[in-house]
Amino acid sequence: MTVPADHMSTVLAPFVVTLEAYDLGPGPVGVHRGLPSSTVSITIPEEDSLEIAWIRRPGSRQRLRAVVAGLHLDAAELRQERCTRGVYVTLSPLGASTLLGLPASVLAGQVADLADVVPAMADLPERLMACRSWPRRRALVEHCLVSGLFRHGERANHDELRATLAALSEASRVQEAAELLGRSRRHLSSTVRAEFGVTPKEYQRLVRFETARGRLVAAANAGKISLAAVAAASGFADQAHLTREWRAMAACTPTEWLRAEGLAPRCVPADDRPPGKERAGG
Structure with missing residues (x-):
């Protein structure tokens, strides 16, 4: 064809x-x-x-x-x-x-x-x-x-898998996604692991990380970044949570990544340390 x-x-x-x-x-x-x-x-x-x-x-x-x-x-x-x-x-x-x-x-x-x-x-x-x-x-x-x-061609269970990913992306917790799909948490977990090679929670972490990355880029292109606002809009508990996840997953802070990509405007804080902590050695 x-x-x-x-x-x-x-x-x-x-x-x-x-x-x-x-x-x-x-x-x-x-x-x-x-x-x-x-x-x-x-x-x-x-x-x-x-x-x-x-x-x-x-x-x-x-x-x-x-x-x-x-x-x-x-x-x-x-x-x-x-x-x-x-x-x-x-x-x-x-x-x-x-x-x-x-x-x-x-x-x-x-x-x-x-x-x-x-x-x-x-x-x-x-x-x-x-x-x-x-x-x-x-x-x-x-x-x-x-x-x-x-x-x-498409898998026979394509629609089911697409609904699974959509539910995980929309829900804040794995149990919530399972309830949206009308399945047990165990069934959801085994399906996601077998098809995508990650756990449902890991997939949600990836979606949340990518959401934050997209918001960071959009804010940088607009010329003003608030890490606290990005964290709140992306499903993180606070700015410190956002920074911890970036360190754990990207091996750098959001600000360090923005600088490396040439996206960080002057208004971005000098680093991503929680307020009140001094820089070591300085």
Whole structure:
């Protein structure tokens, strides 16, 4: 079956969260902090390969031609030399099985080479190198993903799993999500673990973290950030709770991340320490 180019994005919309070009900077080496994520990501450097390591996992550094990462609660460091450009795709948890042919649980908490995960896409990096414009690169990636959709199709329990993720995203507690779905907490837990490789509580942590990240970026773009307001709007108990979660999951504070991304305006506090505590040694 052939899908017209102008319809590809519509067909993929339920499964593809982002599909964009990236550039890690003008220097000879680009470095990026990969934050915890509730999606499955595919990172394809324009040339050569990508070096990736989990920040808090000694000995985890590896070099891959194209990287597939599952849902993860840890931060990673990505380094790309010479040409620092490429293509970045994120899939919803259900998009992994529908487009790649394997449940998201298989990839949870780890990274792997695209060629090993999806042999049918093994030549995609080389084919992307031959494309001379972003529209052509985007069309090629979309074509490969649509081909995966036709090979694998939606799971029989797709609607049930989509409702499960929606309930976990909307509810503040796992028990509340179970009640919304009319299931036992044990059944909910076993389903989420088997399909996505994380616990229901871990998935809720990821959603809350990503909500805060989005609000931080929006506030930074607006030119004024209140960490307390972001914490309250994102479901954290207070600013200190927000900062603790960022330290635990991203290995940095929200302010440190904003600075690294070049997003922190002057009005952002110098650090994320709770009020009344002095900086050590200063």
